[in-house]
Amino acid sequence: MTTKNKQINRIPLFILIVGILACMGIGYIVYSFAHGQSLIVKQPPIASGAGSTNADVAVEASDETPVAVDTLSSYKVPADAPRILKIDSLGIAARVQPMGVNSIGAIQAPVNIYDSGWYSGSSKPGAYGAMFIDGHASGATRQGLFAYLDTLQNGNIISVEKGSGEVLQYKVVHVDTVSKDAVDMNKALRTYNNATEGLNLMTCTGKWIASQKTYDNRVIVYTERGI
Numbered sequence: 758m759t760t761k762n763k764q765i766n767r768i769p770l771f772i773l774i775v776g777i778l779a780c781m782g783i784g785y786i787v788y789s790f791a792h793g794q795s796l797i798v799k800q801p802p803i804a805s806g807a808g809s810t811n812a813d814v815a816v817e818a819s820d821e822t823p824v825a826v827d828t829l830s831s832y833k834v835p836a837d838a839p840r841i842l843k844i845d846s847l848g849i850a851a852r853v854q855p856m857g858v859n860s861i862g863a864i865q866a867p868v869n870i871y872d873s874g875w876y877s878g879s880s881k882p883g884a885y886g887a888m889f890i891d892g893h894a895s896g897a898t899r900q901g902l903f904a905y906l907d908t909l910q911n912g913n914i915i916s917v918e919k920g921s922g923e924v925l926q927y928k929v930v931h932v933d934t935v936s937k938d939a940v941d942m943n944k945a946l947r948t949y950n951n952a953t954e955g956l957n958l959m960t961c962t963g964k965w966i967a968s969q970k971t972y973d974n975r976v977i978v979y980t981e982r983g984i
Contacts, residue, residue, distance in 0.1 A: 802864045802878070804940040804959065804975050820869040821896040824852065836921035839882050842873045842890060843916045846909070851902050853890060853917070866891050870901035879946055880954070882917045882925050887948045887955040894961045894972065903960035907934060907976040915956060915980055927956040927980035934962060934976045949979035956980045 832852050834840045839853040856865040856874035867874045873892040880886035893901030913929040931949050935941075940959075948955035963974030 802858045802876070802942055803862050804864070804937060804942060804945070816868055817866045818868070818870050818893045818896045818901065821899045822869065822871075824869065824871045828852070834920040836919065837881050837883075838920050839875050839888065839890070839917045840920045841918040843918070844909070844913070845916075846913050847905050849902060851892070856891070864889070864891060866893060870896040870899065873902060876946075879957075882919050882956075883923070883954070885953060887946055887957050888917070889946055889957050889959070891959045901960075903958070906958060906960045906978060907932070907962050909978050915958070915978075917956060925982060927982050929978055929980050931979040932976065933979070934974055937961070937971065937973055937975050940975050940977070945977050949981065952981035954982040956982070 829841060829850060829852060832840060834853070834855075838855065841850060842853050843850050851871060851873045853873050853875045854867055855877045856867070857877060859865050864876045865874060870893040873890050876889040876891070879889035882888055892903040892906075894904050894906070895901045909929050909932055911929050911931070915927045915929065916924050917927070918924045930952075945957055945959060949957075957980070958978040959975055961972035961974070962976045963972045965971075966973055
């Protein structure tokens with residue numbers, strides 16, 4: 758074994774891994790590390806509602822059946838996961854369903870237009886960083902859960918009930934409306950202004966693009982925990 762090899766062996770394994778990934782140009786992104794999170798993703802997911810005709814995307818928003826109140830009360834999730842989203846100013850009380858990333862790299866959106874979807878790659882309620890929840894502004898024939906999300910204003914209160922029954926409250930601190938092609942998902946998955954804990958909501962808004970089966974803009978609501 759040469760002296761050079763001995764020196765390499767003394768380098769911490771973590772540094773070696775990071776160096777190898779950087780040299781390979783994979784482009785891994787680490788975010789919210791300053792808040793105690795070490796969430797690593799190959800690439801940040803793109804915004805929901807990309808207008809793809811892929812089968813796993815086409816089913817999103819395909820169910821326009823109203824969710825019964827007793828369905829909400831009986832809905833169960835793990836104790837540390839978000840269960841119910843409430844926005845009293847918009848008359849919203851909805852299930853929060855776990856979502857991943859679909860085949861085109863977009864965060865999944867719920868099948869039912871009256872459900873909300875928690876991106877499971879984001880923070881859990883009560884944890885450091887931002888919890889990310891999306892939902893539909895409309896279905897084929899009806900307005901969806903987030904039809905009026907763009908009307909929220911700074912100071913409005915949003916609550917999330919965990920599977921354990923604990924309720925956390927979040928205050929709106931910023932609302933962005935941007936072109937669907939200009940959504941910065943790194944920003945959308947972070948807390949606003951480096952808050953310790955936050956909840957970010959996203960939905961479609963603007964004009965309908967028939968050829969792409971989506972709206973031309975996205976509204977992103979940033980909140981921070983506490984009132």
